Amino acid sequence: MLLEQLRYDVWKANQALPKYGLVAWTSGNVSGRDLETGYVVIKPSGLLFEDLTPENMVVVDLDCNVIEGTHGASSDTASHVYVYRHRPDVMGMVHTHSNYATAFAAVGKPIPVYLTAIADEFGTTIPCGGYARIGGKQIGEEILRSIGTSPAILMKQHGVFTVGKTVEKALKAAVMVEDVAKTVWLALQIGQPEELDATEVNANYERYQTRYGTANASLNE
Numbered sequence: 001m002l003l004e005q006l007r008y009d010v011w012k013a014n015q016a017l018p019k020y021g022l023v024a025w026t027s028g029n030v031s032g033r034d035l036e037t038g039y040v041v042i043k044p045s046g047l048l049f050e051d052l053t054p055e056n057m058v059v060v061d062l063d064c065n066v067i068e069g070t071h072g073a074s075s076d077t078a079s080h081v082y083v084y085r086h087r088p089d090v091m092g093m094v095h096t097h098s099n100y101a102t103a104f105a106a107v108g109k110p111i112p113v114y115l116t117a118i119a120d121e122f123g124t125t126i127p128c129g130g131y132a133r134i135g136g137k138q139i140g141e142e143i144l145r146s147i148g149t150s151p152a153i154l155m156k157q158h159g160v161f162t163v164g165k166t167v168e169k170a171l172k173a174a175v176m177v178e179d180v181a182k183t184v185w186l187a188l189q190i191g192q193p194e195e196l197d198a199t200e201v202n203a204n205y206e207r208y209q210t211r212y213g214t215a216n217a218s219l220n221e
């Protein structure tokens with residue numbers, strides 16, 4: 001069987017979507033790319049999360065041909081592959097309809113940097129891309145056009161797509177986008193949050209991305 005480790009990583013990240021409350025029924029998917037072969041491992045279409053196994057993940061090439069798998073690949077496969085083709089830095093992708101983030105997507109609103117947590121993880125406004133139809137590469141094209149430097153994008157009237165240098169990093173961005181969307185939604189009930197200024201955004205992003213969790217992290221930070 002091809003790509004056993006990547007199958008396991010993609011399966012495990014798919015399992016994390018219901019665990020973190022980011023998906024309902026069969027919605028949502030995770031994929032990962034193998035550097036050596038260029039193949040993409042992705043969730044099969046239409047299976048419940050509890051029925052997923054590392055073995056029934058689907059392996060496709062960058063033309064969306066199924067290389068290994070008995071199920072069809074996720075209906076978002078063409079869009080995942082489109083992003084991998086055009087972003088060599090992206091090795092993992094996650095898609096969800098997580099409720100709070102998708103509420104912003106429903107009304108076509110980005111999430112500005114109102115919180116240090118948004119600066120830390122995203123380093124910029126979480127953008128909202130335009131509406132794109134499901135099934136082909138249109139979502140991938142709109143992700144590429146609108147995501148900028150953010151690891152996450154809201155897709156209008158649809159949901160969340162995240163990208164990462166690893167499958168786990170894309171998963172973390174999907175968890176964090178829902179977490180900050182929930183906090184911002186709550187904040188908007190009681191007042192109008194202010195955006196952090198660019199200096200603070202950059203300082204928080206730099207600290208979190210380079211020093212957080214390392215031996216060099218200052219106790220004063």
Ligand SMILES: [Zn+2]
Nearest residue numbers: 028096158159
């Ligand atoms: Zn979707």
